[in-house]
Amino acid sequence: MTAPVLPPSDSTIRHLYVHVPFCPSICPYCDFHVLTRRAGLVEAYLERIETEAAELAARYDVDLDTVYLGGGTPSFLRDTEITALVGSVRRHLGWGRLENTLEINPGTVNAERAALWRGLGIDRASVGVQSLDDATLKFLGRTHDSAQAKAAVTTLLDAGFRVSGDLITAVPGQPLEADIAGLVALGVGHISAYTLTIEPGTEFARRGVTVEEDDERAGFERTEELLTAHGFERYEISNYARPGQQSRHNLAYWGNRFYLGLGPGAAGHYPAQENAGALLGQRRTNPHLHEWLTGAVGEAQPIDAEEYVTDALFMGLRVQKGISLSDLTRRSGLDVESRYAVPLKANVARGLLALEGDTLRATPQGWWALNKVITDFLED
Known part of the structure; x- marks a missing residue:
């Protein structure tokens, strides 16, 4: 084994993930750290974000290329709240030079809000379409319908966003061909397609919902056939893009680059601290909201x-x-x-x-x- 050769630029953190855990409702397939908003929780969250952003800025060399506001449903934040969140990030950590993404629920979009988000410096929208079939959306527990999803995508494209649409495949009874053709026709440049997975502890698991492996694989393979035929390139297992529309932020994850994790439940990949010997880095996942609000941090896991x-x-x-x-x-x-x-x-x-x-x-x-x-x- 030879000594690792990490140029100084490699230890500069160029990517930031911000977790917003609040949702209007909890989908039955979701196993992320999410919760519905309650009085005072968002205000406490924003105060802690300000403090944690300052702590990260003091600890690491940060020069951001990408920022990703994920959740949860970041677009569920009120206008003053998302403005405050972006302000905290900008004050302490800067903003992404190449790409800044907001995860969006279709039911939260209108032209005025889209203009606000663009004005904050957000230029890419990841929209949780999931399906364009109302029966499928109802089964998935989504709070929007197909008309709202189509209107949201159109509004965001008109506002100048690069738009990615999420799809869930292998859903019983789902018209996959129509879902894909409809989303492509809306003009999105990127599609993330994930097979429905039943995770322990979710509402679907409690109900006994199952997905047969043959159906999962069929959806996996048919999605590639259809999107490739529509001119999309499959550049990652579950992600397809037109030329120039790949997710720069997610490519940093897949390239094993360092990134900051800000917010409750957020994961980060950090350079090794000084005097770390042969260690090359560390990973850390923040605790869930109530513990995180006390100032607690996740335990660092060293990477050799x-x-x-x-x-x-x-x-x-x-x-x-x-x-x-x-x-x-x-x-x-x-x-x-x-x-x-x-x-x-x-x-x-x-x-x-x-x-x-x-x-x-x-x-x-x-x-x-x-x-x-x-x-x-x-x-x-």
Whole structure:
């Protein structure tokens, strides 16, 4: 093992995720840290955001390229509240030079609000469409209907946003072809398509809702066929884009870059602190709202060279273009091709990975079995 070579610019944090946990209602499939608003909670949240943003600015070298306001439903914040939130970020951490995204529920959009968000410096909208079929939306527990979703996308495009639409696939009875054709026809430049997953502890799990693996895989494969036919490029397992419309923020995650996590339940990937020896970084997830409001922080999880490599492989193999093994060797100080020769050769032989020169990619079959592929590396 050689010493890792991390240029100074690599330890500068260029990406920020802000978690807004408030939602008008909780969807039955959701297992994120979300809650409905109660008297005084949003005000307390905004005060703590101001303090935490200042703490992060004092601790790290920050020069932002992207900001992502996620949730929850950030667009559920009132106009004065989202203005205050963006103000806290700008005061202490700056703003993204390349891309600034807001997650949006279609029921929260009108022309005046879209203009406000653009005026705050938000230029990309990630809209939770989920489906354009009213029966499917009702089954998913969404509070908007298809007409509201279409109107929201049109309003945001007219206001000058780059718009991404979220879809959930493998929903029983869903007209997938019509959903995709309808969303494409609206003019979005990016589509995130996720198969319905039943997570423990959710309302769907309590109801006994299930998704058959065959249906999940069929939705996964049919989505690619349809979106590719419409001129979208699948650049990541669940993400499709027209040229120039890829999510720059999410590409930072998949590239295993450092990013700040601001807000309750927010995860961050940070450079190693001084005198950290062979450690290359640390990950930390903030506690949930009520504990976070007291000033509590999540426990740091140190990242050594092997953890750095397996993290980078797990994220990088999600992306169509794959990952450079020589770059990963340079960053980690670990000879990746030699250290992981056994799982590399085994998964190439199984047709799950492809090694072309220096580039390691997951095949279409490997994308479906990516968790198993990464387990082989972790167990090696």
